[in-house]
Amino acid sequence: MSEFIIPTVDIGPYLQYPTSKEAEVVMGKIYQACITSGFFQLVGHPIPSSLQEKVFEGAQALFALPMHEKETLVSKAGGLGNQGYEIIGAQALQKNTLPDLKEGFFVGEEFTPSVIASNPSIFAPNVWPTALPSTSITPASFKSTMLEYQSRCVDLTKVLLSLLARVLPYGPHIFETFSADPSLAVIRLLHYPPQDCTDPRQLGAGAHTDFGALTLLLQDGENAGLEVLDSDGEWQAVPPVKHALVVNVGDMLHRWTNGRFKSSVHRVINRSGRDRYSVPFFYDGNPDCRLVPFEVAAKTGDGNPLYQDYITVADHMKERYAATVLKKSEATAS
Numbered sequence: 253m254s255e256f257i258i259p260t261v262d263i264g265p266y267l268q269y270p271t272s273k274e275a276e277v278v279m280g281k282i283y284q285a286c287i288t289s290g291f292f293q294l295v296g297h298p299i300p301s302s303l304q305e306k307v308f309e310g311a312q313a314l315f316a317l318p319m320h321e322k323e324t325l326v327s328k329a330g331g332l333g334n335q336g337y338e339i340i341g342a343q344a345l346q347k348n349t350l351p352d353l354k355e356g357f358f359v360g361e362e363f364t365p366s367v368i369a370s371n372p373s374i375f376a377p378n379v380w381p382t383a384l385p386s387t388s389i390t391p392a393s394f395k396s397t398m399l400e401y402q403s404r405c406v407d408l409t410k411v412l413l414s415l416l417a418r419v420l421p422y423g424p425h426i427f428e429t430f431s432a433d434p435s436l437a438v439i440r441l442l443h444y445p446p447q448d449c450t451d452p453r454q455l456g457a458g459a460h461t462d463f464g465a466l467t468l469l470l471q472d473g474e475n476a477g478l479e480v481l482d483s484d485g486e487w488q489a490v491p492p493v494k495h496a497l498v499v500n501v502g503d504m505l506h507r508w509t510n511g512r513f514k515s516s517v518h519r520v521i522n523r524s525g526r527d528r529y530s531v532p533f534f535y536d537g538n539p540d541c542r543l544v545p546f547e548v549a550a551k552t553g554d555g556n557p558l559y560q561d562y563i564t565v566a567d568h569m570k571e572r573y574a575a576t577v578l579k580k581s582e583a584t585a586s
């Protein structure tokens with residue numbers, strides 16, 4: 253078994269000259285990360301640090317709203333995972349633990365009414381705050397900041413997927429159906445209050461793997477808390493690096509590569525004594541795409557009836573959310 257590494261990778265040379273020797277070194281590092289830990293810290297990416305900072309400012313303002321106002325931002329629509337506010341304790345990512353000590357706010361793409369009407373159990377409209385306790389961020393700038401960040405994350409993920417297609421032996425088109433519009437691609441603002449409870453069953457985010465293809469996680473640069481389970485069963489901290497994005501492989505890439513790419517178990521415990529904010533972006537793709545291993549797809553082509561045996565993105569996501577989202581009566585905020 254190769255060494256479990258969470259390297260820091262500067263993607264700059266790849267973006268500058270994707271066919272250069274330096275780009276190949278970048279691709280090699282990312283490949284090694286994907287087949288060992290499934291995690292790497294990405295630097296030299298094109299998402300401006302000023303935008304990242306505005307996202308955190310917006311998150312802090314939003315979570316500082318009084319609870320009765322945050323509750324009005326809970327989505328009333330259907331849609332996977334819903335958009336808008338998620339109260340503390342709404343999710344338990346790990347079985348036999350207390351509900352996660354975090355609150356969240358989801359922002360996806362602004363779907364047109366016809367996309368939502370085409371599949372209301374999957375696509376939800378965003379929910380936006382109408383007032384914020386901040387002098388520097390208004391509801392209008394909150395909305396434009398979050399939408400811009402979401403779309404920059406989509407663009408960067410597509411670059412990473414095309415890089416991954418190049419390091420895999422199945423040709424350049426393997427992610428085409430998956431990344432066709434309309435796609436599920438959400439940012440999730442997260443707030444972990446300082447945790448003083450010493451009950452080992454209390455976690456910020458219980459141990460889990462991510463459901464989608466790739467996750468780009470922005471940590472707040474100061475407050476540690478993220479840990480990844482290594483191949484010896486030890487928890488490895490992923491220290492926050494200002495402006496870096498922690499990229500990790502999710503369950504879909506694990507399935508597509510027959511387990512060669514690792515979707516590693518991770519969790520969050522905020523022992524910093526301060527509020528911790530983080531912003532994962534989940535790229536879950538087109539709901540109709542079937543999760544067919546690349547090896548099978550390469551042999552059969554997508555006209556093959558065998559395809560019907562594989563789960564769709566929509567069903568996979570529904571299953572995973574259903575297993576972690578608690579009913580109101582179970583969600584005991586502490």
Ligand SMILES: O=C(O)CCC(=O)C(=O)O
Binds near residue numbers: 442457518520530531
């Ligand atoms: O907040 C973090 O650092 C990680 C969150 C996470 O793993 C998730 O939301 O899937």
Ligand SMILES: [Fe+2]
Binds near residue numbers: 461
């Ligand atoms: Fe995660």
